[in-house]
Amino acid sequence: METKKKTVLIVDDDIDSMTQLTMHMTKMGFNVISADNQKEGEELINANKPDLAIFDLMMDNKDSGFILSYKIKKKYPDVPVIIATAVTAETGMLFGLNTEEEKKWIKADLYLEKGLRYDQLEIEVGKLLNL
């Protein structure tokens, strides 16, 4: 029986990060649609309902990923969202979903630090999509 390919929306302004994510997700059997900035990301959200979304955090704006996450959850509350970023707690800047206030408007399901391993990514994606 042939199952329809699942679609993942990736928005990332780092071309290498995008290349690698696209490669891994394709390998996992996803159909990839992508944009490299917030504006085009928003357009894709308006035009498609993906099965999963992966957003970089800092793009045109420092919180582009959060904004995209908010917008996609407003339109499709059931689409799981992963925010992947190179920003970490090392500088004291916490960008996780820590406070209740943040959780209220940042609706991402998972927050991942970039430099993530392919196998980890596969496990996390599997969990989010109940595969």
Place this chain on the structure above:
Amino acid sequence: MATLKVLIVDDEPGIRSGISRILKNFSVDFPFIDEAFTFESIEAGTGEEALDILNAGPIDIVLLDNKLPGIHGIEVLEHINQKQIDTTVMMITSYASLDLAIKATNNGAYNFVPKPFTPQELKTAMEGITKHVYLSRMTKQLNTEGKQIRFQFLSVLSHELKSPINAVEGYLRIMQDKQVGSNLEDYETMIDRSLERIRGMRSLIMDMLDLTKLENGKKKREITKVDLVQIARLSIDTMTPMAIQKNVKVFIDSDEPSVYLNADSSEIEIIFNNLVSNAVKYNVQDGSVTILIKSEGNKIKVSVADTGIGISEEDITKLFQDFSRIKNERTKGISGSGLGLSIMKKMVEEYYHGQVSVISEPDKGSTFIVEIPQNS
């Protein structure tokens, strides 16, 4: 006009209303402060009452008598000190002993005014305390802003440094797992991209070093007579490999063979390197760069014009910010730290009291102009 809240704590109603009356028609201004300060009085007859008022909301200044019916002034002061209430206290007391004075000062009292005092004495004391309040607030504000900027800078910096590491690491893992087979040729793009990201990181580190020099390097500056034309030539040499790749011609146009400025040559090199490398990097294939250096009246004008991709009006406003990079179809694939222009501008303005401006038209090219007063 700013109004400072003054809490007057004295058990004698006559003194309280007397002080209130004086303060009502009094304002303080200083030549270095734009606004004048006026005062709003709040009266308390006991130390307990004073504590309630202090705990309820912000009070800028407390005029505090020591001898009060319940708890004494010094105890009110101790409470303020312990709870770290942000206020400035001036003791007004007729029974000022040395012992009390020491105790009060140790608990952070700003000043003493012995009772009885004339209206003029009170006004003079209020001027002093107002200046103190203003200055300590300004210092506090500047410190927090400074910390904020530093903090933001570090978080962006960590992002900029980690992105290339992640990219290279990702490619290496793909190669390690031989994800696209065992032919090395199939990994060529990944290798090229990895090298490109490493180059980008190196230039970020170089820029960071320039910035560090700029921030704490004043003591090491060496001012000599520097020939700008010669430095421009050095910059062109540095950029030649990239210029050849794009077949961009770089010209120097100067009326005289040498134009001198009293400056630190390494700083001038940074300025020229930034201008020339941008002009080549953001140029088109077969484009050109024209560097003009001339002495005009009592200033030196350097302009670097390219025939490159240009900058939109909106993007020009972001151009000189730290880590700001203009992202569009045409800048894709051009690597940079986003620090170069910000460093250059800081250098020109802070060290040479000069100005940097830019004229640009998308798809036609940009001209960066640096003007430096000659006797800076």
